[in-house]
Amino acid sequence: AQSVTQLGSHVSVSEGALVLLRCNYSSSVPPYLFWYVQYPNQGLQLLLKYTTGATLVKGINGFEAEFKKSETSFHLTKPSAHMSDAAEYFCAVRGSQGNLIFGKGTKLSVKP
Amino acid sequence: DSGVTQTPKHLITATGQRVTLRCSPRSGDLSVYWYQQSLDQGLQFLIHYYNGEERAKGNILERFSAQQFPDLHSELNLSSLELGDSALYFCASSPTQRGTGLQETQYFGPGTRLLVL
Numbered sequence: 095a096q097s098v099t100q101l102g103s104h105v106s107v108s109e110g111a112l113v114l115l116r117c118n119y120s121s122s123v124p125p126y127l128f129w130y131v132q133y134p135n136q137g138l139q140l141l142l143k144y145t146t147g148a149t150l151v152k153g154i155n156g157f158e159a160e161f162k163k164s165e166t167s168f169h170l171t172k173p174s175a176h177m178s179d180a181a182e183y184f185c186a187v188r189g190s191q192g193n194l195i196f197g198k199g200t201k202l203s204v205k206p
Numbered sequence: 207d208s209g210v211t212q213t214p215k216h217l218i219t220a221t222g223q224r225v226t227l228r229c230s231p232r233s234g235d236l237s238v239y240w241y242q243q244s245l246d247q248g249l250q251f252l253i254h255y256y257n258g259e260e261r262a263k264g265n266i267l268e269r270f271s272a273q274q275f276p277d278l279h280s281e282l283n284l285s286s287l288e289l290g291d292s293a294l295y296f297c298a299s300s301p302t303q304r305g306t307g308l309q310e311t312q313y314f315g316p317g318t319r320l321l322v323l
Binding site: 095098126128130136137138139140143145184188192193194195196197198199 | 208210237239241248249251252261262264296298299310311312313314315316317
């Protein structure tokens with residue numbers, strides 16, 4: 095069975111600082127991993143995904159994530175936070191039924 | 207804009223009532239997934255339809271049902287509503303990869319916020 099753990103329900107950074115949102119997964123098969131972002135009162139927007147191939151994946155809005163099999167991690171990073179990055183971020187793994195299994199989410203606050 | 211539409215945006219109803227939520231997938235996508243997002247349970251998979259057929263069930267209550275129509279839109283029916291059914295309901299659609307038949311990436315609609323009073 096697959097599962098996702100996101101460390102830290104709230105993360106606060108200053109504008110211009112590094113953003114690091116942590117995600118660890120559990121999967122009995124090679125995982126397909128995703129990061130989604132949810133802005134207030136909106137749906138989920140795909141930031142990036144890892145399926146196969148290059149372990150460092152780049153997404154929209156300057157975000158990237160690195161798949162580390164040995165650490166079962168897929169942490170999301172952005173070198174320099176903008177105020178517009180304030181949102182909730184969800185890590186997900188593809189389940190055996192093709193559905194997505196989500197972590198509990200991390201709310202990112204960006205201080206001016 | 208993901209290309210997935212959901213109606214209505216908001217729904218307020220009373221306990222014991224029945225409601226229908228509607229989802230139109232992206233053009234060409236055959237798969238529709240339904241999810242429930244609540245404060246205590248987070249994002250939970252409910253059900254998956256592919257080209258009109260039910261493919262997988264998740265944590266969907268017996269009071270809930272869904273279907274996908276020939277034009278590929280889907281409806282989620284929630285009956286005998288309880289206070290605890292108040293949540294945000296998302297649908298997502300997914301393209302099918304040629305060759306593998308895999309539905310890889312899911313694109314989410316804006317959701318329907320249901321409030322049961």
